Amino acid sequence: MADSKPHYTHLGHSNPWPFVASLGLMIGVFGLLFTMYKNPVGWMFVTIGGGLFLIAVFTWLTTMVREDIGEATEHTVPEFPSIGKWMVGFLILSEVFLFGALFATYFYLRNHDQVYTQSLLHYYEVNGEVFQIWGLVPILNTIFLVSSSVTVHFAEEALRHGKAKVFQILMAITVVLGALFVGGQAFEYWNFSVNEHFTPQTSTFGGTFYTLTTLHGMHVFAGVIVLTSLLVGSFFKSLSPKRHVALTVASVYWHFVDVIWIILVCVIYLRLI
């Protein structure tokens, strides 16, 4: 694009990575299928497809960042980001419906399945044994996630005011807190399935509990990766007080994930609703 003025879309540029990423996903999907049918080559397909996908997405994103840094002037910065912000806004709306469908599953089954009816507050009966899912791990996880929402907010503030060091420290804390959450959830799963014999297969509650929390946990994990790459990128000057939109968008997403967790705690762990 050296021969032309900057533009928010990179017109006419061919780009192989969307094609490669889709190809990777298709190979991965066939791999998943073979794996489900206990075919030994399945894992190979999953690895190749997943690898292609990750390489493609990584190259795609880093190219995007590099072009952005290379081409953008102070004048063009508001262009691309403003549409980027809109896109993430609508994406989050779509995610609301994604989680909504899963919560709908939970509520529907709670009204139709005997497993739930005998439970009191935050207890669920599994195989005749009363079993408590609320405990130290979800309490700690809530603390981790809520405080990470606070730190990411102040990291953004710091960036806007040009305090690069403060920004990097707060971002690092956010990433660590997010990682602790994911670790905590993994520990909880291990504890539930090994010690309490509470697995996705136990009951309809097990199924919805694990599906919802895993889907949420994957969102946290994705957020950790995004925030980490923003932190790493900041060492290469990809962010600046005027070029903070990637972070703004990531932080909005992070708050969204936090809100979903709070709803999850209220509905599933504490059964307030």
Added chain:
Amino acid sequence: MSETHTATHGHNSPYPAWTEWLFTTDAKKIGMVYMIMAFIYFFVGGICAGAIRIQLATPTMNFVDGVTYNGLVSMHGTVMIFLWVMPFIAGIINFVMPLQIGARDMAFPRLNAMGLWLFNAGALVLMATFLLGMPQAGWTSYAPLSTLDKKEIGMDLWILGIQLLGVSSIMSGLNFIVTILRLRAPGMTIFRMPLFVWSSLVVGWLMILAMPAIAVTLLEVLLERHFGFTFFGPAHGGDPILYQHLFWFFGHPEVYILIMPAFGIISEVIPVFSRKPIFGYKLMAWSMILIAFLSFLLWAHHMFASGMDPRLTLPFMILTMIIGVPTGVKMFNWMATMWKGKLYLDTPMIFALGFLITFAIGGFGGIILASIPIDLHITNTYFVVGHMHYVLFGGSVMAIFAAVYFWFPKMTGYKLNEKLGIWHFVFTFIGSNVTFLPMHWLGMLGMPRRVLTYAAIYASDNLMATIGGFIMGLAQLILVWNWWITLKKKERCEENPWRSKGLEWTHASSPPRPDNFEEIPTVDWEPYDYGLPAPAQAAKVKEAKAHG
């Protein structure tokens, strides 16, 4: 928005020439690939339909066995909905919408390309079912059917394929919305947008809000099938009705994803060939929004016979009937647009007129089905099949043909042969009515859906439907022939053969340059200002504004 960009096109691409169409991020090329693939799958779905109709030609035909028949029915529905109408919609929106709003491309060209190739990936996964075993559960894949037989590979392919298509649709939807909201040319205010752009905006919303539901539903089916989870199996506390609720929460908006662009296309075609502004422009836009909003609130009308709290059924029935109101508004506005207009009966207009007739019949069928006492008796009969095909074929597909004839000169610079176009219409119209009208009668007589053989009393109507089906199917070969001779002759038509006043015709060449416009136009006219010379129309509008 500052639009000062001077274009750099594909020729500076660092990749070899053969990758041009694989790696393109140009919305017009992406749209073309979508549409070409859509037509290929249209013929795949058509072959499935042909086999089904041969099997049903006589009461005890032995053309295919039961398993194949179930597979054909499932794949016919799936292919026609997800691999024909949906990608065609995505393609035509990609091609036309940026031109109509005065944008150089979509907001996210690479995401757009990703959407295209995810569609192709999903389509190939679905096509693999023809080799590895077709799914047995129908395009709805209701839970006990889709979860019980855990060794059925076609079902898993179906689930995974639809997941990929769903992600692709969400990407397209995000792109449509942001493009329309953020990249309009200066002066193209929200109420100056052509109605096709309005329909694209509404479709974008429907896609991002409805697709997550099917993603969750199919994830649950997959977990139940292979990982021992329980959501739908009654033996372990699940409920199959849950599947229906989740599926139709996606499925009903999906129906409007299929028909909404048809509304947009018809609203584009009728004013051009009536030489009149569209009647009730704002009402047309608002009615689309209202239809889209309502479409999220009436999913359970597919489930009156499934068993539901009776207190819930009445609101669903009333809401379903209410959706007939904005749809009726659109029908009357189209007719009022033609009223006292100077009608030109070119092929796109002929198809639009055909749409009005068949879609109206389909709509009336819908009102009949909305009524619970009637629905309980005919919901699992051929009446529903007839109604659904009137709306989807007589609605969406008729409009798609109108769009093909209307925008073909824009896409290629050549105009399709009019005479062949008319013949294509005549046989398609007669064929589709001969096929789908008897299905209503069969339904009233009580012939159940999804059967492979049937009682002798249904024989004559079924034979009629089969004959009609073949007329309709063979009529599509006229379209292929038309493409073939038009593209072979290479006879350039005028830049604006229909004398349309749409931005895509007046300010872009045919076919458009890669960055769409030499210079982004500034819009200072109202949409569809036919009938008056442009300055006079503008003066009139100014006057009206001064008064109002």
